[in-house]
Amino acid sequence: MSDRILAAHGSGGKLMNDLIEKVIRKILGDSVQLDDAAILDTAGGKIAFTTDTFTVTPIFFPGGDIGKLAVNGTVNDLAVLGATPRFISCGMVIEEGLDMEVLARILRSMRAAADYAEVSIVTGDTKVVPRGNADGIFINTSGIGILSEGATRQPITPGDSIIINGSIGDHGIAVMAERNNLSFSRGLHSDCAPLNRLIAAVTRDFAGSIRFMRDPTRGGVASVLNEIVKEGNFGARLTEERLPIREEVHGVCELLGLDPLYVANEGKVLLIAAKEVSEEIVACMREITEGAAAQIIGTITDDFPGRAYLETSIGGSRILPHLTEEQLPRIC
């Protein structure tokens, strides 16, 4: 463990996991749950609770802005746990000198996102720090969702299908292109969107067949798969030719030497489900805006236990390692 905080400690990769496991949870205790949201027993039932601070730069990017991202990010962390998102908080750290109209634009965007996702922003906090201390604005959104008693989840087993609701890598690449003024990047848009409607539809019809759901944000699809396989006696194989990756995203990734499988998404859910119903799940997803391009992209395997890997178009296999370094800083 390094004796200083490195950029990679914030990446969603291995160093970040080490920080969480070896420093944060070791000190704060096991009450800190490892998912992006915690499930809590209250006198009246179960709720889900999550927190996320957004430091994205630039604040505005094609397809979204820090406000929309903050609301949807928190909605999604609750939704993937099977909770119905209800209440959101808004804690802002604003840099002195920020244009009031910029703040208003961000707040309008938060309101629109909250209305669309059918959640209420119910409490907030505002801090102002001197110039040079918050790079415009940081926004923390914490959220509460209501859990109904659902079917008990069956464990992931070889043969299960890996499903995603649409194209991969859009958010990270859209932010990166905007930040670097890549003029050829027209057509790139963040996928920033709330997943609660999509997930509610899928879980209503297929609750007993869904093994796992997670939004592949920081660290992307490959990092989520690494999380899944590290605990189990199975591997996760993606099929390259089935991966929905936009031409523009491919282009920017090749130019910058990035792998879209490690790039952040902000409107995607990675779902592991029983093979028997996987086609039906995809059909169900495609009926909803946020799932229009849903696709089965891989399978859980007996091969390569503990590994995520890619079956390439030319017939080879490429391991998708648990990355240590961050590819893209400050994309959320």
Add this chain to the structure above:
Amino acid sequence: MSDRILAAHGSGGKLMNDLIEKVIRKILGDSVQLDDAAILDTAGGKIAFTTDTFTVTPIFFPGGDIGKLAVNGTVNDLAVLGATPRFISCGMVIEEGLDMEVLARILRSMRAAADYAEVSIVTGDTKVVPRGNADGIFINTSGIGILSEGATRQPITPGDSIIINGSIGDHGIAVMAERNNLSFSRGLHSDCAPLNRLIAAVTRDFAGSIRFMRDPTRGGVASVLNEIVKEGNFGARLTEERLPIREEVHGVCELLGLDPLYVANEGKVLLIAAKEVSEEIVACMREITEGAAAQIIGTITDDFPGRAYLETSIGGSRILPHLTEEQLPRIC
């Protein structure tokens, strides 16, 4: 309204209220509750929900640090609403290069504060930003408390007593002295402490007689009193000679031209209660560590409706205005 964010927009004074009323709530909507925490109806009952981001500098100060402050601040926002604090989140924005041992010290402090206040830290988020973007560390703590059905609160009426659980202005002055290396300031300590035990004891015995509770943090005692009187047809009179203010706090305030009534506290509750039981409430508070120096400091009056004012030791009256400018930046 200024067209840029000013330091005073983060102060807890009038400009901050304007920002909240005229920009934030106007855009985010009335679902944003005005107290420091929101009360929410869930299927299973009522919960309280709060958020606070801490940007205090320096990170360590006599009597506490940013971690202890973050836990206690959130515990207190829930406790003053009459909720039992239960669950806390921890969202950190860490500046690249922060010493890992500094982070560990802060986390240990959070854990100790959570254990003492009997709350669990259940979920978290970690972002790392480049040097110069977060001034060491910012910590957001959001919190959930459970509300039991209590007695309906009676409105504040002239004759009610104003009670505080101990000395005024300790936190802000301790941080300020530390920041400015005021070597004569030995003996100054932040009052940073959780109020839930104290409030639970008082509300258990006197629920029907308590009109109002609030922790006078940013903007201090005078700002809370201004909040109270602005809605009602009554005034709030403090009696100078009854104010518990430490000699050291007086000294630093005189030197720096500050009024301790506007300085932040982090372990204090301002309580308005029926006069008949106010001595009993003070006696009850004094039995608990956090209320050992409890005191009746004033009364709700028919005079000066809409105003908070001070009855001075020499027999005069001094209005305590709703401040526009911040006295002390970044003390929480």
